[in-house]
Amino acid sequence: MKVLLINPPNHGRSIPEEEYGITSIKAIFKGEPLALEVIAGNLYDHDVMILDLKVDPLSILMETVNRFQPDIVGITSVTCEADALIDIATTIKRELSGDAPIVVAGGHHASCDPDYFNIESIDYIVCGVGKASFRTLINAIEKQCPVSIPGVAKTDPSTRLDLTPRKYTFEDLVDHRPPRYDLVERYRDTYVMGGIGKAGFVVTAYGCVHACSFCSIPAITQGSYLTHSIAASIANMKTLDSVSLIRCVDANTFGNIPFANKFARAIIESKVNKKIVADVRADTVVNHPEVIDLWQQAGLVAVVIGFEEIDDRRLAFFNKKSSVQTNIKALDHLKKTGLKVIGDFIISPDYDRRDFKALETFIDTHDIELPVPSILTPIPGTPLYRHMKDKIEITDLSYYTFSNAVTETTLGKAEFYTLYADLFKKFHSHISKS
Ligand code: SF4
Incomplete structure (x- = not known):
């Protein structure tokens, strides 16, 4: 076919x-x-x-x-x-x-x-x-x-979808069949990411066992966490021989600590010799700093962390199962390692002037190199969507980019976006320093 x-x-x-x-x-x-x-x-x-x-x-x-x-x-x-x-x-x-x-x-x-x-x-x-x-x-x-x-x-537009749920297992990863990187080779020079540079993507794990209310990742595996074999992931890293930087695009590369430890050792032994950027939860950095240190020896140069908030009440609302104190401890450890921190923050529609100022101060105080602020967006199918459904003002999905407020905001929209843009301007100066 x-x-x-x-x-x-x-x-x-x-x-x-x-x-x-x-x-x-x-x-x-x-x-x-x-x-x-x-x-x-x-x-x-x-x-x-x-x-x-x-x-x-x-x-x-x-x-x-x-x-x-x-x-x-x-x-x-x-x-x-x-x-x-x-x-x-x-x-x-x-x-x-x-x-x-x-x-x-x-x-x-x-x-x-x-x-x-x-x-x-x-x-x-x-x-x-x-x-x-x-x-x-x-x-x-x-x-x-x-x-x-x-x-x-x-599909059958005349009726509801007949969809049998799938229980995802390791078999669904078809581990022995690598991605066809060759099919996008003609585009490779254009795959450059802001703040990171030219990078090749490798997926080492799918899904997540956490259930943050805004996140669409658990739906991909129905809440399970599946890892590729270490051999397959290392082979993929090596296949990308025209790039020196690997972006692990897993939502959480460190979702299984014994596995993550073994994986880092194997990367070192296999002499992959690439720079690596990966996502990690703040509580993983705090509870298992040794795994981050080992990954740094394996090539980790930057981590993407969903700090999300500087307010425990909102973190609880997101079901993040973490705290501001944990975020600060993670930042303290990462500062010692010298790893670059790409920090995701979520601006809720009920942000007022004080909230915007407090976020700016937090990022300054903790000197986060690459802060990435996004606007809380209820993606259909997520728990957050079900919770915020009645507050949604914009249903055109083209606006669901995480940089638009699709629900009511406490501040007037003009002021909300002006403060959001001001944060961006400030963050751009962070990016140009990096
Ligand atoms: S935000 Fe991160 S930790 Fe939370 S469910 Fe999504 S992937 Fe998992």
Whole structure:
């Protein structure tokens, strides 16, 4: 089968820009479409192409489809790109009508809110980790033998989706089939990330056992934490020989401490010799500083930490199961190591002037090199969405970029965005120092 996998273009819209002329905080998602490379890795006996519309212009979509003539088109998306996914699917179905390929939606938004894609121009929806289930689907389509696949739904806009939940296991990672990095090699020089530089992506683990209310990660594995084998992850790091920096794109690279220790030792012994950036929870740094130190010997140069808040009440509301004191202790340890800290913070819609000032002071006091502030966004399918549903004012998902307030705000919107933009300006000076 010929399978075309598509990464949609940046589609996010910006209220600060559209309504207040503030251009400094538009969110742009960059980086290689690793999820598609992973899916392609398990389609080893099919003819697969990846089209990255974050790099290539959207105008080449139909030219590419007409030239490649896929039997199947798979499109991924995060929430703010969900409508871009639908636009692409609709364009392909409309332009090719009777000869149109089968269109499959997957990715984060499909996993969190599959009903959103139960529309005419999409044929199937793959939820969660799809490396194994997408292959099962393709093979069933090829053999024209309809099967019920857990985690995969056939669309039918006239009724509710019939989706059998999938219990995800190590088998779903198809560990022995590496991502098809070669399929995006022509784009590689463009995969440069702000504050990090040119990086290759490696996924070593999927999912998370925590349940922060705003987070869409647990939906990808239904709350389990699955790690690739150490050998497979090290092989992937080595395959990326044109980059010196590896971004582990796991939501939590240190979710299993004995494994993380073994993994670091293996990286050192295998002489991977790359710089590594990875996500870690603050409580992991505090409770297991030795694992961070070992990873530093293995090449870790920067950590991404979701501090989220400087107020325990809000951390509890997020179900973060951590505290401001833990965040400060983690920062103290990281300062000693010299690791670069990329710190995520969430600005809640009830922020007032004092809250903005307090956050700015906290970041200054703790000298966080790369603070990344985002606006609390209730992503459909998350516990936060269910909690905030009644307060949502904007339902157009193109605004769900984490830099727009889609709910009521305590401050007037103009003042809220001005203070948010001021924080950004201040943080940009942090970035230029780094
Ligand atoms: S924010 Fe991090 S720790 Fe919380 S559920 Fe998501 S991945 Fe897990």
